[in-house]
Amino acid sequence: MTAHVVRSTRSSRVALALSLAWLVMAASLPFWGEASWMREFTEMSAYFIFAMMWNLLAGYGGMVSIGQQAFFGLGGYTMVALANLAGIDPFVSIALAALLAGLIAVPVSWVAFRLQGGYFAIGTWVIAEVMRLTVANIDAVGGGSGTSLTAFRGMDRTLREHTTYWVALAAVVATLAGVYLFLRSKQGLALQAIRDSEVAAESQGVAVQRTKLAVYVVAAFGGGLAGALYFVSTLRISPDAAFGINWTAFAIFIVVVGGIGRIEGPIIGATLFWLLNKFFADYGTWYQIGLGLLAIVVAVAFRQGLWGWLQQRTGLTLFPTTRWLQPPAQAASDAAPGQP
Template structure:
């Protein structure tokens, strides 16, 4: 339940939830119920499509957390995508673990790998950090390609699913994908509303200023990097669980990060809603234009250019500013009004979303409104 602070005598109220956010929660719950029932009425292609959308969306949300909120622009997140896929395959094929359990376990292993990797990556800043993450991803790709037990450069198949009926496998994969998307959105929403989320935003805007105010910048970066690595690895394991085959070139391809950046930028960088919109747009373009060869890439480029020129803050950024919509509000709003408004006699006037003013500003605004 959303906490509301109010003072009827002074005529102001502090709110976090909006009407749009309440409707969004209801809509997402209904959508989750419909998606969960898809194995009973939808075709196999539809189930596979949702699994792919879930993998794209989860990857994009993790990249958005890393760059949009943490200020760490990486073009090497495919490293953890591939680690998640291969960890799932090794656990399932060679360790006897259920492939569906191997996906979250692979994400946990990727987070462990990310600890020493972060010590290397964090020595770099800005553009050097971005290029450095790409180099790290290439090191992982070349290393895996030289392991013959994993199929070498040509890859291998997920054989652990052979004893599972196809309908059962597809249903469990869909439900795992739905749980991953719902859990990812809930985790990020909770994280950004809590104190670490405020520290993360301060660190993104100005790391030196945040550090001077007591924010442990190094620890915050490490936490974000590990969470993004785990989420990206989960997306990789989920994708190759549905694909049934994995290869180094497919798992560690820089295209994954390119697609993630495309999704986030056209949807809205630094927003929770942006990757959802971007993932849907990207999937539709991928589904209907991929048969046209190079025209598919040209189409993606045109869309990216149009959005950059006319919607520099992304599609959701434009809609949010234009109509004042917030489906996942992470800040608080100050609603001002006179005593009559506090009693519901006249409409209240909402203040712009953002940081909560200090007590002096609240008192002054309330006195002016009265």
């Protein structure tokens, strides 16, 4: 009996239907929701996009970076500079800032890829600090004290908030769809092969360096997009806020708690992070300590993250990136939940 390839599950098809329904509801939020809801969504969109990029880089590519805030800050500052100094529409500047972050990642990779393992992680942090110190000495963007986004002067506040929200929603959907389609492609399989063993992947004909560079550039593009989106919402930027290591720390928390190396991981992690941030952020230092302790507990008790733990026990796969062989006589309706 000839088998055929199955690339979706019952749970993934249900997830797709629910996602479309959520998208329709989310797109209509400005017509019935409160302004504070849109601001919170925009802020968490930046965290989610940044975490998705870190997951792609480290969880799927095996390149553990603690300096991705370099591209987050670069995206934010580029957006502000283009809007304030060049007179470009801030929403157009978001896309241009993301593109510039991706371009800057090419020469940066020449330095970063000379390092391996822990040296790579530390090296990326050093690169981020160099960028922070450089920007802090540029008077045109406020120097060390930062500057405000003044390009929105004269624009109706409601129009600005609604447009910012819709741009954030579009960025989230594009990020999720882009990462999912990439991981289902041959290039996605090649990336995961590199993560498991660069030598074995290269022996099978995988262009290791080219694939790593492509993923590094994509992660930088996404980081720049997240940074530009965040600061177009807050309307103010400073070197410490833009290039702070907290951005990567929060991304690692989101991915590790949710489930590293899984698309569902950042979704679960970002949702949990939003809840914790909403109800406990006022506790200051104790809130930071609590996040750290929670990350340690999850890392010890649930080594594959909360979604990984749930997936092991239920078989649920909302975003399948693997392939299964199934006899043609076996109807998809007979499959168990989460299985092809």
